[in-house]
Amino acid sequence: MTTIIPVTGADPYDVIVGRGTLATLAEQIGPRAAKVLIIHPPTLAARAEALRDSLSGYQVLLAEVPDAEDAKRVEVAAFCWQIMGQSDFTRTDAVIGFGGGATTDLAGFVAATWLRGVRLIQVPTSVAGMVDAAVGGKTGINTAEGKNLVGSFYAPAGVVADLDVLETLPRNEILAGFAEIVKCGFIGKNQILDIIEADVDKATDPQSHEFQQLVESSIILKAMVVSQDFKESGLREILNYGHTLGHAIEHAERYRWRHGAAISVGMVFAAELGRIAGSLSDAAVDRHRRILSSLTLPIDYPLGRWKTLLATMQRDKKARAGMMRFVVLEEIGKPTILNGPDESLLFAAYQEVGV
Numbered sequence: 351m352t353t354i355i356p357v358t359g360a361d362p363y364d365v366i367v368g369r370g371t372l373a374t375l376a377e378q379i380g381p382r383a384a385k386v387l388i389i390h391p392p393t394l395a396a397r398a399e400a401l402r403d404s405l406s407g408y409q410v411l412l413a414e415v416p417d418a419e420d421a422k423r424v425e426v427a428a429f430c431w432q433i434m435g436q437s438d439f440t441r442t443d444a445v446i447g448f449g450g451g452a453t454t455d456l457a458g459f460v461a462a463t464w465l466r467g468v469r470l471i472q473v474p475t476s477v478a479g480m481v482d483a484a485v486g487g488k489t490g491i492n493t494a495e496g497k498n499l500v501g502s503f504y505a506p507a508g509v510v511a512d513l514d515v516l517e518t519l520p521r522n523e524i525l526a527g528f529a530e531i532v533k534c535g536f537i538g539k540n541q542i543l544d545i546i547e548a549d550v551d552k553a554t555d556p557q558s559h560e561f562q563q564l565v566e567s568s569i570i571l572k573a574m575v576v577s578q579d580f581k582e583s584g585l586r587e588i589l590n591y592g593h594t595l596g597h598a599i600e601h602a603e604r605y606r607w608r609h610g611a612a613i614s615v616g617m618v619f620a621a622e623l624g625r626i627a628g629s630l631s632d633a634a635v636d637r638h639r640r641i642l643s644s645l646t647l648p649i650d651y652p653l654g655r656w657k658t659l660l661a662t663m664q665r666d667k668k669a670r671a672g673m674m675r676f677v678v679l680e681e682i683g684k685p686t687i688l689n690g691p692d693e694s695l696l697f698a699a700y701q702e703v704g705v
Contacts, residue, residue, distance in 0.1 A: 351562075355569050357485065358577040361505035365485055365569050367562070371512040375446070376405060378471045378508040385409045385443040389430060389457040391417045391450070394475060397515075398448055401473075411437055419605030421449075421456045422491040424500070430460045444469040444507075450476035451483030451609060455498070458489030462504035470506040476519065477527025478610055480511040481534065481568035486576040486589075492605070496665050497597045503581050513565070516556040522608075524554055525645045529592075529610030532641055533617060534568040537588050537677075537685045542567055543641060550644045588685040591677040592617030595700075598662035602655055614647035615703060623699040624678035627688055634682050653704030656697060 352368030366374055379386060386408045390398040395414060402410040413430045415421040445468060447457025454472045461470035472484035490501025516524065528546075535542030545560050546553045553560045572589065579586040596616030600607055621638040624630035639649050651659075663674055673690040680686050 353566050355566065355573050357505075357573045359505070359580050361487075363506055363508050365509040365511060365573065367480075367511045367513070367566055367569060369512065369514050371510050372401070372404075372473070372515075375401070375471065375473065375510055376407075378510060379405070379408065379444050379446075380469070380507075382442040383408060383444040383469060385411065385437060385439055386446060387411045387413055387430070387434060387437075387439065387444075387460075388446045388448050389413045389415055389453060389460065390448040391415060391421065391453055393417060394449055401446075401448065409437075415453065415456060418450065418452050419492060419497075419600070421452050422498075424491055424493075426456060427460055427463070427491060430456075431464060434460075434464050439464060439468065441465050441468055444471060446471050446473055447484065448473045448475065449479070450474065451479040454479055454484040455488070455490055455501075458487070458504055458506065459491055459501055461506075462489050462502045467504065470504065472506045472509045474509070474511055475515045477516065477524055477565070478530045479527075480516075480565055481527070482530040482572065482589075484509050484511070485569055485572050486586075487580060496601055496662060497605075499665075505580070511565070511569070513556060513562060519556075521554075522646075524556065525647065526608040526610035528554060528645050529613040529617070529642070529647055531564050531568045532645070533589075533591050533613065534571045535641075536617065536638070536679060536682055537571075537591050538683055539567050539571050540683045543637070543682070546641055546644070554645070587675070587687060588677055591679075591685060592620050594663055594666055594674070594676055595619045595659060597666060598659040599651060601662050602658050611648050614642045614645075615649060615651050618642065618649045619699055619703050620676060620678055622702040623676055623688065623691070623696065624680070626695060626699050627678060627691070629678065629680040629686075631681070634679065637682070650703050650705045653701065656700055656704065659700075660693065660696070 355365040445461040447454035474484035487505040490498035596613035599612040
C-alpha cells in the first residue's frame with residue numbers, strides 16, 4: 351500500500367511512502383535530465399550500483415561519501431561538486447540523495463549550491479531520514495563550531511520513502527531513528543505515543559502495519575508544519591524539540607553518537623525545562639523517560655559536561671540576537687518557545703538528566 355503525502359508551499363512536492371516505491375524513481379527524475387548523480391555512503395555501494403543499473407536512459411554517476419556525520423563536511427561537498435563539474439552537470443540534471451539523514455542533508459546542500467540549484471530527489475534509507483531529514487528542505491553541513499551551521503533551505507522535487515530498504519537495518523539503527531518519531535508524538539501527534547506504548551516490539555517492526563502508520567503520521571505532521579513555514583520563521587521551530595541540547599551533545603561527542611540518541615537526551619532535558627519553567631506536569635516528564643527507555647534510548651548524560659554543552663548551545667543557529675531559544679511543552683501536544691531562559695534555570699534542568 352502506497353501513501354502519497356503532499357508538501358505544499360512555494361515549491362510543492364510529494365513524499366511517496368510504501369513498499370517497492372523505488373520503482374517510481376525515474377518518474378521523479380523526469381524527462382529533462384540527461385545526467386544523474388547518486389550520492390551514497392559506502393554501506394550502500396551495492397544498492398547504489400543496482401539503482402544506477404535500473405535507471406536506463408540516463409548517464410548515472412556515483413559519488414561515494416563517508417558514513418554518517420563524516421559526510422557533512424565542506425571537503426566532501428567539494429568532492430561532489432568536482433564530479434559534477436567534470437561531468438558537465440547542467441541545471442536540468444538531477445541529484446539523488448541515497449542514504450540516511452546525513453547523506454540526504456549533504457545531497458541537498460550539493461544540489462542547492464551547484465549552479466544555484468539543480469533538481470533533487472531524496473531517497474532516505476533510515477528511519478530518521480524518512481520522517482525528518484529528507485522531508486522539509488533543510489540542507490546543511492557541519493563546521494568545527496557546530497552542527498548544520500552552513501546550509502540552505504532547498505525543497506526537493508520529490509521524496510521516495512521505500513520501507514523495504516529498512517528491513518536490513520540493525521535493530522539499534524531502527525530504534526535510534528525512533529527518537530524523531532517520538533518527537534512528533536510529543537509535539538502534536540499524540541496517537542504516536544499510544545501506539546508505541548501499546549506494543550513497542552510491534553511498533554518498531556519494519557514489516558508491521560503499526561510501523562508504517564508511525565512513519566506516515568510523522569511525515570504528515572512534518573509536511574503540515576513545513577508547508578506553513580518553510581524557512582522556520584515561526585511554526586517550524588517546534589520541530590526542534592530536543593534538538594538544542596541534542597546537537598550540542600553530538601558536537602561534544604564529535605558525532606560518534608547517533609543523532610537519535612542525542613535527541614533522546616535532549617527531549618528529556620526539554621521536558622525537565624518545561625516542568626521547571628512551570629508548565630509541564632511531572633506525569634508528562636515521566637512519560638518521556640518511560641517511552642524513550644522502552645526504545646533503549648539514553649535519557650542521561652555526564653553532569654560534568656555542562657559548560658561545554660552550554661557554550662555550544664549559545665552558538666546554536668536557533669539563537670536570536672545572542673538569546674538562546676528552547677522548544678518546551680505546556681502539555682503533551684502543545685509546544686511553545688522559551689526565550690532567553692536564565693542559565694541557572696537551564697542548569698537546574700540539566701541536573702535532572704546529568705549523571
